[in-house]
Amino acid sequence: MAKGCYASARQKTRGRSPCRRAWILTLSSKKINKTRKYGILPAVIYLSPSTESARWNLCPNASEGCSACCLGHSSGRMVMPTHKACRIRRTEFFMEYRAHFLAQLRHELSLLVGRAKRKGLRPAVRLNGSSDVPWETIAPEIIGSFPQVKFYDYTKNVQRMHRFLARRQAGCGWPLNYYLTFSRSEDNEADCFRILELGGTVAVVFDRAPKTWYGARVIDGDRHDARFFDRPGVVIGLSAKGKARKDSSGFVVRERMA
Secondary structure (H helix, E strand, O other): OOOOOOHHHHHHOOOOOOOOOOOOEEOOOOOHHHHHHHOEEEEEEOOOOOOOOOOOOOOOOOOHHHHHHOHHHHOHHHHOHHHHHHHHHHHHHHHHOHHHHHHHHHHHHHHHHHHHHHHOOEEEEEOOOOOOOOHHHHOHHHHHHOOOOEEEEEEOOHHHHHHHHHHHHHOOOOOOOEEEEEEOOOOOHHHHHHHHHOOOOEEEEEOOOOOEEOOEEEEEOOOOOOHHHOOOOOEEEEEOOHHHHHOOOOOOEOOOOO
């Protein structure tokens, strides 16, 4: 999947698709590529983080530190104007032409599944590469239509995370192939502790990752992005990257704080 177009959206916009030269799924990025050695064929959706689009906020629970340090706009190729423009166009497509967006996503997932089968790999998709959209309510039928795909995300929505944990334990009301990891910010540590107590996993950005964080085991989250492999109750330690290296908000846990 390199280049494509959204035919239905072009018809609705008189030939001017909001994202006419980009696909919804991205099949290669530095982080998700690390999952290939674990037998996974990864893909990710990059929408505009926080208020980048200037029209919609797709990260309503983001803290000030999170918004400033987000890798969705501050690290690697994500800082390039062309990448930003495509995230915004893709977000416009998602927000203004939802039915067409979901139809295109379903098509691309079918292609991904076929490609994974030919390569002998298992497909996995991170739906929120740079956003925090509740896909379990927006497109549960799509997630359910692809049981062979592992869907996963990070979220800062604590109510959403609690629903995931409770409904997964109950065995109903949540897609069986959709996994969530809670994400720490400078303003939600109490929520993190409760999530860990309930058996959830929490991602924490460190300047230097410790072996434990408030008694919970810390694993190296930079080794791969396949969070559905993580054991219950662990902390996923992520290294500070991009603007996060100079963070002073408390979003990054400094060694003296751990």
